[in-house]
Amino acid sequence: MTSPVISTPKNESVFSILSRRRVINIGYVPMTDCAPLIVAKELGFFESAGLDVNLSREAGWATVRERMIHRELDGAHAHASMIYEMGFGMGVNRVPCLTGFILSHNGSAISFSNELWNLGARDARSLKRVIDAHKGTRKFRFAVVMKFSTQNYLLRKWLRIGGIDPDNDVELVIVPPPQVFSCLMGGHIDGYCAGEPWSSIGLIEGVCWCAGLSDEVERMHPEKILLVHHRFAESRHEEHVAMISALIQASEYCDKQVNRYELAGILSQRKYFNVSREALLNALQGPFQRGMGEQSSALDAIIFRRNNASLPTEAKARWVLGEINRNKLMPESLELSSEEIQNYFRMDLYEEAEAMLQAS
Structure with missing residues (x-):
């Protein structure tokens, strides 16, 4: 790819980074919402910013978390909630982290087995009737990908709409995203809420x-972030900001419908997702095939850049924190001031990255 023409201020920044260039190790789980990272690597946005970024494919979120805790990764494609989980030691060792960039909004779906369809389930209320009819003989099991995840929050919200108690009426289990399909096929679970393309x-x-x-459950909800160690953000500030700038460019590419077919081809490669382009295009391009002969628009199925998606605002941070508290995932609610929130969701870093792009 031909490097873009850049002005003197940008050149000075790139040359400064190149003079002490070190590898930046970033982990990701093969989910459609990690696309900006892969695009920045494949289309040369990282390279043009003078960065040497190594993308490490991880088996699941527990692996990402452990490798971040042991500082084997400088940063990662991560659930927004992980910034609180790790920053406050919610069941794990405490590791101060922050984000200056939101990778995506939306991007997940709630799916159930064909057996539940045959039993009469169509929505949350009809699922409640199926569950009530099997009380005492069978407890249906649904999977989410992580305790501190939007998939957990949104499945719980969806179930409550139908009068289903997610903690008593059904069993919720944790399954890594790439395994939810095989677990459903094997009869180990009856449904799941997971991100694309799974x-x-x-x-x-x-x-x-x-x-x-x-x-459809929660309009324009924040999903994944670029999570980095606080120490990395401080000691390698210039590289971190340059990485955010590269991701802004990559996100703009990902969000354009004209690029979605090519994007699906990039992600489908064996070294990244190793899944069919067709599966990726269901949410990236649509129409979204919902099963049972039904389909819907995929326009907002996953958003990378539109509607200020990339901005790590306090409002997004508070939505995530509110879901942790609302679902009582901790013994006590976590209450943070605006100043404390802004130590984790760093709009100042994002704005610095935007300024770098505008100066180019």
Whole structure:
């Protein structure tokens, strides 16, 4: 890819980084919402910023968390809630982290087995009738990808809409995203809320049906972030800001519909996702195939850049914190001031990265 023409201020920044260039290790789980990282690598945005970024594919979120805790990674594609989970030691060793960039909004789906469809489930209320009819003989099991995840929050919200108690009426289990489809196929779970493309794989194979896209449950909810160690952000500030600038450019590419077919091809490669382009395009391009002969628009199925998606605002930080408290995932509610929130969700870093781009 031809490097963009850049002005003197940008050149000075790039040359300064190159003079002490070191590898930046970033972990990711093969989910569609990590696309800006892969695009920044594949299309040369990192390289043009003078960065040597190594992307490390991880098996699941527990692996990402452990490698961050042991400082084997400088940063990661991560659930927004992980900034609180790790920063406050919620069941794990405390590791101060922060974010200066939101990678995505939306991007998940709630899907159930064909058996539940055959039993009469169509939405939360009809699922409640199925659950009530099997009380005492069977407890249905649904998977989410992590305790501190939007998939957990939104599945719980969806169930409550139908009068289903997620802690008593059903069993919720944790399954890594790439394994939810095989667990459903094997009869180990009856449904799941997971991010793309793992929901679409089951839908295209015809073994499940979609009861709701996450954007239908919670409009424009924040999803994944670029999570970095506080120490990395301080000691390698210039590189961190340059990385955010590269991700802004990559996100703009990812959000353009004209690029979605090519994007699906990039992600589908064996070294990244190793899944079909068709599965990726279900949410990236649409129409979104929901199973059982139904489909809907995929326009807002996943958003990378539109509607100020990239900005790590206090409002987004508070939504995430509110979900942790609302779902009583900790013994006591975590209450933070605006100043404390802004130590974790760093708009100042994002604005510095934007200024770097505007100066180029």
